[in-house]
Amino acid sequence: MLNTTLPHIDSEAAFQAALADNDQLMVCCGRNGPMCLPVYDVMESIQDRYDKVAFKVMEFDGPIAHNIRSLPECRSFMGLPFTVWFKGGKVVKATSSIQSKAQVTAILGEHFEA
């Protein structure tokens, strides 16, 4: 389990459901490390302001992380966490390594509706 209160995507079915049920979805795939925890904290702190966005996490070493790790947008990534923004089931943005609140909200503002 990751150290966050955000909902975990922990099965193939849950991942497919997250994509199907949420037009706007942000998934942070990481570990309980120093670069990952701040991103979960950012997501927790802003989720109430983005009613139309689902914020979820996934364990990087879990059995379904291949869904994120194998995305073409993540192929050159070499820093945790891998964070992916989906709109209508398609990837609109992917980032590697730590992101600040300002960076995350800038991406949400550019690609998503609140």
Added chain:
Amino acid sequence: MARHFGTIVVGAGAAGLSAGIYLARARVKTLIVDAGVPGGQLVLTHAVANYPGVAEASGGSLAATMKQQARHFGCQIQTQTGVRFLDLASSPKRLELEDEGEVTADTVIIATGGRPRTLGLPGEDRFKGQGISYCATCDGDFFTGMEIVAIGGGNSALEEAVSLAKYAAKVTIIHEFDEFQAQPWAVQAAREEPKVEFRMAQEVLSFEGEDALSAVVVRDKHSGKVDRIPARGAFIFIGYAPSTEALRGLVDLSERGEILTDEAMATRLPGVFAAGDNRAKRYRQITTAVADGTIAALSAIEKLSAA
């Protein structure tokens, strides 16, 4: 109407949380605000083995315990909340917080800590997460079997280089001086690791690559010769800078941007104290940050009692 506190602590690292514990336990209405996560740099430490009374713990768990202690005594903690504006000369002190607006306090403790220094070179930002990293334990396994560099000459750089050698085919330590600043034991451990090589007196000029990092360009500080070191990864450990930019002109700062205080952690402004790694001092450890936070809190309590 703005919320009012006895003390507002800016920064939720080891110094800020320690101050929060002492203040709240003394029944001072206390708010800790931080633009990031509780723990500050402490969260970046995977294993803390020299904190008295704790055999070994991750920095994250130590920070979580400190936060829990502060909350237990009634301290309010708001993370991911930046301070937009500070008026420290007024009475009460006024702070404008992101997403909330103005809050006021009779005393303020500045415990904003520090942040990892970056080189600010071409390619550095572009390759962050795609070759450039500041955390060996987070990203080391991505570089299994590859040639990488570690930049820096302090304890962190050498210790992390040895740690990275578990994964990488070769780790080249690039340092700008002829001698390391690291302690002898860290230098010895690095010299004993066969996968670690040394490039001393090298100035890093740029980072190169297409989609991901492929090389680090350096210049020898003695000969002036420019060289291209092939590297899929570059781990940067060049120390920390005090987070005091927003305080310029408000409190006295040293040439290095560190806050100047007296022994009671008081700045030149009445009712304004500083604690932790943003303060001008020789040693920066979790224990020294905790000590600073404690002293600043006790000084603030004394100031509040005298009012």
